[in-house]
Amino acid sequence: MGIENPEMCLSCEDIGGQPTLQLKTCCWQPPLHRLIYLVFFTGSSEASMATPQAVDYSRIFGVHDSLQMVWVLNGNSLITTPFNNNVSPVSLDLMTCMDKEFHDAGKGNPVYLGIKNNHLCLFCGEIQGQPTLQLKEKNIMDVHNKKKAQKPFLFFHNKEGSTSTFQSVSYPDWFIATSKTAGQPVILTKERGKDYITNFYLEPQD
Structure with missing residues (x-):
């Protein structure tokens, strides 16, 4: 006691x-539930002093933006749509990367992002020289369990007030973003605070 x-x-x-x-x-x-809260929501030094096993944990979140648009699967890509009872939004599976090489308190907590109940992970690569957000057929646990961090799958999860941002580790200053127009794909952008939304609300589902 x-x-x-x-x-x-x-x-x-x-x-x-x-x-x-x-x-x-x-x-x-x-306690474990406090460690998980600290890791995902505060970046507290208290969490960094915990044992690696304590923070090696997956959490499930619903995600939406300030316009109440959620993410849905459209083939092998993610698009946004206004939430209603006929929509089946995806849930994000967030798993902290334990490779200390990519820990940067100033940028946030390095995480892998998967789609719950689908062997799909968010991945950053270049298409015609442009950093692009893609979905790869990977089990998030397989990616996480690699001895060396899988950089293209990594994002810095940072808290800004009550919202979250996700910055690509492979492409600094490129953030996961959505259009203010429904039906558009979830992308990477370097233009924050302009035409795209880069701050999202996460709702714990576990």
Whole structure:
């Protein structure tokens, strides 16, 4: 049992044959659900001090933008559409990358992004010299479990107020973005705050 000061724990010991309650300095670890919250939503140093096993975890989120548009699969690509009861939006599977090479507190938490219940992962590559967001037929766990981080699949997940941004690790300053017009593909853009939306709301689903 711990108390409000995370460096102190209650300990029972036998002193002079008498069971005695004492305060001991201890190495307290926050509960798993708090670690997950810290990793995905705050980038807190408390999370960085946790054991790797504690933050090696997948989380599922619904995603929408300020116009209440959600992402849906259209063949092998993602497009946006206004949410209604007839729409089946995708859910994002976020998994933290444990390769320390790509950890950058100033940019956010490096994550892999998969589509729940589909062996599809978001991937950044070039088409005719243009950084492009694509879907690859990959199981997110297979990508995550590689010894070396799979850079084209990595995004810096950063919190800006109550919203999230996703910056490509392979292409710095290129962000996942959506058009303000429904039916357009989810893309990468370098033009933030102009014609495209780069801030998204994530809703935990697990």
